[in-house]
Amino acid sequence: MAEKNDSAMLSLAGRTAFVTGGTGAVGEAICRALRRDGAAVAFSYANSADKAALLESELDRPGAKVRSFRADVRDWARLQEVAREVEDAFGGADVLVNCAGVAQVMPFALIREEDWDLMMDVNVKGMFLTTRAFIKGMIRRRRGSIVNLGSLAGMRVMEVPVHYAAAKSAVVGFTVALAREIGRYGIRVNAVVPGLLEKGVGMNVPEKQKEEYRRFCCLSRTGTPEEVAELVAFLAGDRAGYINAQAIFVDGGI
Numbered sequence: 001m002a003e004k005n006d007s008a009m010l011s012l013a014g015r016t017a018f019v020t021g022g023t024g025a026v027g028e029a030i031c032r033a034l035r036r037d038g039a040a041v042a043f044s045y046a047n048s049a050d051k052a053a054l055l056e057s058e059l060d061r062p063g064a065k066v067r068s069f070r071a072d073v074r075d076w077a078r079l080q081e082v083a084r085e086v087e088d089a090f091g092g093a094d095v096l097v098n099c100a101g102v103a104q105v106m107p108f109a110l111i112r113e114e115d116w117d118l119m120m121d122v123n124v125k126g127m128f129l130t131t132r133a134f135i136k137g138m139i140r141r142r143r144g145s146i147v148n149l150g151s152l153a154g155m156r157v158m159e160v161p162v163h164y165a166a167a168k169s170a171v172v173g174f175t176v177a178l179a180r181e182i183g184r185y186g187i188r189v190n191a192v193v194p195g196l197l198e199k200g201v202g203m204n205v206p207e208k209q210k211e212e213y214r215r216f217c218c219l220s221r222t223g224t225p226e227e228v229a230e231l232v233a234f235l236a237g238d239r240a241g242y243i244n245a246q247a248i249f250v251d252g253g254i
Helices: 025-036 049-059 076-090 113-141 162-185 200-204 207-216 225-236
Strands: 016-019 040-045 066-070 095-098 144-149 187-194 247-250
Touching: 016 025, 016 076, 025 040, 025 049, 025 095, 025 225, 040 049, 040 076, 049 066, 066 076, 076 113, 095 113, 095 225, 113 144, 113 162, 113 187, 144 162, 144 225, 162 187, 162 247, 187 225, 225 247
Parallel strands: 016 040, 016 095, 040 066, 095 144, 144 187, 187 247
Antiparallel strands: none
């Protein structure tokens, strides 16, 4: 990947970003990109304490503030605590990235009510609760950028699990409605919509479906978490100051 110039690398200097799901493949890449561009980074994780410690150690350089928080995005009380701790330690979050998510690969006939609830609770309710916990500080400071992670599964006719597609489709609806409501406070809200990636959820996709994706993709390949992270980092800063209420695809051209 080409080196960024100095001005681009400092584009988030003085900002603080909070990333949910920071230990996932995409979440890690986002944390690295935001930190590289100068942001102080806080991130949450659900279970991977060892991975969180390694990432925190990697990003924690002299003059940088980096901190991880164990938090389930379905736990409203815990999210409120985390938001307060980020406020105390960093002065609040200027950037919120809702990246935490889960997926299941199963046909519609086998989806149980608890499977449906899991998809909605983590991928949709978790986004709502986390945003609710952090948005008051953004409104008070009258600035901020929120980036929500969607999926091509919720935007195209594809062979994907119905409950996962429904949840990820809701991400875009949440994004555009919230952008309209809070734009008056100088807060932008956008969604990044990845296609099939080499890591993360993509690792559970059957090879037959991967081959089909590559066949219809203009670039004839799957993507990387780092390519998604580059767009998130761009949307987080002032260079994207007039980009709002958008669902931007990172899919190689499907």
